[in-house]
Amino acid sequence: MKIPQNLTSKVAQVRRQKLVKAMQNANLDAMVLYGNAWQNDYLRYGVDFGILEGEGIAIITRDGQATLYLDDAFEADRASVECDDITIVVSKDIVQDVAAKIISYDNSNIAAAPQRHLPYGLARLRQKHNIADATETIDHLLMVKAEEELQAIRRAARLADEGYAVFRDAAQIGVEDYALIAQIEAFFRANGVDDNFMIIGSGGPEVRGMAPPSGKKLKAGDLVTTELTPCIDGYYVQICRTLVVGPPSEAQQKAFSVYHEAMVAGIDIVAPGISASDIAKAENDVFRKYGLGDYVTSEYTRVRGHGLGLFPDTKPHLLEGVPTLIEQGMLLIVHPNTYHPEVGYMVLGDSLIVGAEGPEVLTTTPRELFSVAQTRSAS
Amino acid sequence: MRHGLMKWREDELSQADVLSRQYRLQQAMETHDLDGVLIYTNHVRSAAVTYLTGFSPYWSDALLFLPATGKPLFATALSKRVGNWIKSTNPTSDIAHSPRPGELIGEQMVAIGCRKIGVVELDHIPGGLIDEIAGVSNAQLEDASAIFAAVRTVRDAAEIALVEKTNQIAADAFASAPTERNLVGDVTEALELYVRNAGAEECYVAIAPDLKKDTRLARTKGQVALGETFAIRLSIAYNGVWIRRTETFARTSGESSFQSLALWANGLSNGINPSKNLSSQLATSSLPAGVSISRWTLEAPLGNRPLEAIATMENEVVRPLPYGVLTIQLDTKQGPVVLARPIGLYLSLLSVGAAT
Numbered sequence: 001m002k003i004p005q006n007l008t009s010k011v012a013q014v015r016r017q018k019l020v021k022a023m024q025n026a027n028l029d030a031m032v033l034y035g036n037a038w039q040n041d042y043l044r045y046g047v048d049f050g051i052l053e054g055e056g057i058a059i060i061t062r063d064g065q066a067t068l069y070l071d072d073a074f075e076a077d078r079a080s081v082e083c084d085d086i087t088i089v090v091s092k093d094i095v096q097d098v099a100a101k102i103i104s105y106d107n108s109n110i111a112a113a114p115q116r117h118l119p120y121g122l123a124r125l126r127q128k129h130n131i132a133d134a135t136e137t138i139d140h141l142l143m144v145k146a147e148e149e150l151q152a153i154r155r156a157a158r159l160a161d162e163g164y165a166v167f168r169d170a171a172q173i174g175v176e177d178y179a180l181i182a183q184i185e186a187f188f189r190a191n192g193v194d195d196n197f198m199i200i201g202s203g204g205p206e207v208r209g210m211a212p213p214s215g216k217k218l219k220a221g222d223l224v225t226t227e228l229t230p231c232i233d234g235y236y237v238q239i240c241r242t243l244v245v246g247p248p249s250e251a252q253q254k255a256f257s258v259y260h261e262a263m264v265a266g267i268d269i270v271a272p273g274i275s276a277s278d279i280a281k282a283e284n285d286v287f288r289k290y291g292l293g294d295y296v297t298s299e300y301t302r303v304r305g306h307g308l309g310l311f312p313d314t315k316p317h318l319l320e321g322v323p324t325l326i327e328q329g330m331l332l333i334v335h336p337n338t339y340h341p342e343v344g345y346m347v348l349g350d351s352l353i354v355g356a357e358g359p360e361v362l363t364t365t366p367r368e369l370f371s372v373a374q375t376r377s378a379s
Numbered sequence: 380m381r382h383g384l385m386k387w388r389e390d391e392l393s394q395a396d397v398l399s400r401q402y403r404l405q406q407a408m409e410t411h412d413l414d415g416v417l418i419y420t421n422h423v424r425s426a427a428v429t430y431l432t433g434f435s436p437y438w439s440d441a442l443l444f445l446p447a448t449g450k451p452l453f454a455t456a457l458s459k460r461v462g463n464w465i466k467s468t469n470p471t472s473d474i475a476h477s478p479r480p481g482e483l484i485g486e487q488m489v490a491i492g493c494r495k496i497g498v499v500e501l502d503h504i505p506g507g508l509i510d511e512i513a514g515v516s517n518a519q520l521e522d523a524s525a526i527f528a529a530v531r532t533v534r535d536a537a538e539i540a541l542v543e544k545t546n547q548i549a550a551d552a553f554a555s556a557p558t559e560r561n562l563v564g565d566v567t568e569a570l571e572l573y574v575r576n577a578g579a580e581e582c583y584v585a586i587a588p589d590l591k592k593d594t595r596l597a598r599t600k601g602q603v604a605l606g607e608t609f610a611i612r613l614s615i616a617y618n619g620v621w622i623r624r625t626e627t628f629a630r631t632s633g634e635s636s637f638q639s640l641a642l643w644a645n646g647l648s649n650g651i652n653p654s655k656n657l658s659s660q661l662a663t664s665s666l667p668a669g670v671s672i673s674r675w676t677l678e679a680p681l682g683n684r685p686l687e688a689i690a691t692m693e694n695e696v697v698r699p700l701p702y703g704v705l706t707i708q709l710d711t712k713q714g715p716v717v718l719a720r721p722i723g724l725y726l727s728l729l730s731v732g733a734a735t
Contacts, residue, residue: 036424038421038438052583053423053583053686054684055423071684071687072684074706078597078598081593095502119503119504120503121502123509181382182383182571182572183572191601192600196382197438199437199438212381212382212437213382214386215386298458300460
């Protein structure tokens with residue numbers, strides 16, 4: 001097995017080695033990986049390029065060589081600067097070009113991922129050209145991180161904490177939600193953060209979830225919720241916190257204590273060998289204990305946490321009924337985020353690495369319902 | 380993901396504006412005997428749905444199905460909890476949520492008796508969504524990218540005004556950038572802050588930190604030192620419209636010695652028609668003495684990509700376009716210069732359609 005030695009980082013090299021080993025174990029000659037700026041994790045696992053515009057498809061052969069097909073010449077320029085060890089092909093129709101390449105591999109063992117997102121122009125070749133579905137194989141590689149990946153993840157976790165401190169400092173009465181996010185983005189760009197998954201909510205019981213900013217101004221008494229998910233060298237780590245503009249009400253504090261208890265319950269049982277469902281159940285049981293069982297259903301919440309890594313919302317989803325085995329080296333966020341009937345949508349979540357003995361919690365921001373001074377106003 | 384300002388602004392893009400675009404596509408369906416047109420969207424391949432509805436997803440993906448008559452159906456995997464936000468930013472569509480949006484669309488096709496559906500960029504739609512549709516509907520799917528592009532190239536005042544506004548945000552951001560600069564981060568952080576505070580929904584900053592060594596623009600980290608001359612590209616989305624603007628600077632001279640070239644490029648926005656032969660127009664564009672064009676690329680929105688390459692200096696293509704973004708590399712005595720501007724902004728709305 002000959003792996004290129006000048007990959008952009010040690011982490012990328014380790015990933016490529018693991019991928020090639022998985023391909024050899026499955027007797028695959030080539031792996032086709034698709035990605036775009038939304039769902040980039042499968043592509044980035046194979047070639048260390050953080051695509052922004054257009055689409056990319058990589059073909060990795062079992063000797064570890066990688067060809068990246070891009071449909072945007074400016075992105076290809078960027079890729080040639082950022083990852084100088086791969087062959088880059090710019091084409092107006094990468095689907096057609098990769099399809100032709102696959103057809104030329106007749107009698108070879110080829111697999112592709114992710115199944116759901118594979119462009120139809122490639123997906124329809126699956127049967128005739130025996131293209132296997134590699135989604136499950138890559139999913140496992142994505143979920144269980146190597147030590148080198150965890151080092152990048154710990155750096156991202158520090159930025160998540162620092163980013164939330166910037167968020168708290170910028171939250172003032174009268175500031176518009178998009179201006180608040182502009183502060184975070186500028187801070188992240190200055191500190192080497194390539195991307196950030198972030199949604200926001202502000203208001204009271206009328207707020208059912210978080211969304212992109214819509215120009216809403218913060219006002220006294222608002223619950224301000226956010227998920228901040230900075231990305232360092234491709235790895236996303238998340239923090240979820242809620243703050244109140246002004247002093248928290250008794251109802252807000254009482255509600256928060258339920259979320260806190262639920263998050264701690266979820267984190268405390270994390271260990272190799274349990275299931276994703278077990279973590280969700282531990283969180284949800286706390287809500288049920290306080291008569292809030294309706295609010296852990298899909299009517300009010302999506303998941304009780306999820307995996308993190310090269311995608312900000314990766315498997316496993318922490319939901320009752322999800323049997324995925326929790327393994328050492330997984331990166332998870334445990335967040336019992338949901339709607340509370342008295343105070344509105346509230347969030348609280350810490351990221352953690354699953355260690356041999358239990359969780360290594362990465363988030364260091366205090367688990368508090370934060371309060372920003374009501375006297376502080378945007379000019 | 381997109382996390383800048385995303386809201387419906389009736390004064391900038393009205394419901395009447397997008398309804399007229401939907402109507403034009405429905406007229407084209409009649410001509411081509413289609414029962415509907417299906418378009419995929421995510422935040423990377425958002426432009427076609429944005430054109431028809433004004434909506435861009437911040438995350439996840441969706442399908443828009445516009446039947447030959449009636450309202451579009453927007454089916455998304457985004458959860459109901461963001462349903463109110465989607466409704467507020469996509470007021471002309473019926474909204475449906477499902478983890479299997481393809482299945483919902485397929486059921487709608489069956490319900491209204493569809494036989495033949497046009498699909499914009501059929502080969503690029505996620506195969507999983509096509510599987511979902513095929514699981515419930517036997518309608519024939521055929522590529523309708525050319526049909527959509529023909530509708531898309533009709534210029535409208537709302538879009539051109541948004542392009543002008545976005546270009547102004549970029550110009551103002553560059554004008555406000557610090558003049559004391561040694562590191563990449565000294566400039567890029569300030570640019571991004573300005574653009575997002577101006578209400579942009581997305582901003583990508585790329586930089587060639589030392590143009591004399593390398594003219595390729597990349598997402599360079601903040602601690603990289605700037606060379607004697609450097610170039611920065613801002614790619615900005617505002618209310619669904621994308622532009623690029625690239626400027627070249629001298630690190631130490633304060634007021635850039637490249638100002639006359641920037642002014643020349645500004646004139647291209649006004650004077651160049653993206654739907655006509657670019658080489659001949661550039662040849663008569665009063666380029667300052669001692670400067671020559673070594674490379675250019677024309678981009679425009681025609682399908683799902685907010686901006687896609689249409690033509691280059693080596694491969695000239697002339698076709699009707701709603702507007703364009705022209706990136707030019709110049710050879711000068713001070714070394715290479717890279718500039719980009721949106722073009723075709725101030726032309727008569729009727730004058731561009733007839734390409735020559």
